[in-house]
Amino acid sequence: MTIVISTEDSVRFQTLAGLKASISSRLDRDFDDDDLADFIYLAEREMERVLPVAAREVTAPLTISAQTATLPSDFKAVRHITVSSNGTWPLSLSAPSSLCSHTGCPNAYAVVAGQLWFSPVPATAYSGLLVYERKITSLTETAPSNWILQLHPDAYFYGALVQAADFIADSSRIDRYRAMFETVIGQMIDESERYRNSGSPMMPTMIGVV
Known part of the structure; x- marks a missing residue:
């Protein structure tokens, strides 16, 4: 039955x-x-x-090829960002005024006016991963x-x-x-x-x- x-x-x-x-x-x-x-x-x-934050955490791939990148539409806050190129390392949160304009491998980021800003400005394209808190x-x-x-x-x-x-x-x-x-x-x-x-x-x- x-x-x-x-x-x-x-x-x-x-x-x-x-x-x-x-x-x-x-x-x-x-x-x-x-x-x-x-x-x-x-x-x-x-x-x-x-x-709570953990219930909101999701990941999104990043292509870091310019000084700025668009955030996901449901973005609320950054948890952390990593960049890969012959290894993987985290980016440090930086004050917008501390971002530099010379080119190189990014090691810092800031959120400015709804966008991610990277420093130094990437000289080539890098693969990254954004872990963020979603709205x-x-x-x-x-x-x-x-x-x-x-x-x-x-x-x-x-x-x-x-x-x-x-x-x-x-x-x-x-x-x-x-x-x-x-x-x-x-x-x-x-x-x-x-x-x-x-x-x-x-x-x-x-x-x-x-």
Whole structure:
């Protein structure tokens, strides 16, 4: 006998339309679509402020062939940058005023006006790797999902319910959903710390010492 287990609930939570439907269903109330969008946006803004760095880290390849390079569209902050050419080494963060204009192999970077600036100016093309903290891309009708909704839909759900309960002035539900939302965020932070500290114990390294 074949048993079919429905995944409707999990799939529904991981789309914008499903998230909106779930909010209305949980509160047993029909909300205007613009109001639902506001609840979700306010939850996003709070998550943007409190979510841990490790949960946001992603990598992107870099071709360093000029003094500047364009940052990814979801860029929030640099974690580190490495350059490869007969070996791999990290670039140091530098103040924009300290960047030099002569050419050579880059050893420093700065973020200026939404771009990466390198110093010295690369004399040839180098391969690099950018590890960065990504922003939360807002959910819209044209972008109905993102990495938070895919990995942690309950964070969106409870965060939006806090805003919806406040909208209808239901204080008891505000407290309950706030507690649930903060529990999920706390679990995400714990998961982030386990990820960052997984593997062997960290040992100090001394560069240039054999």
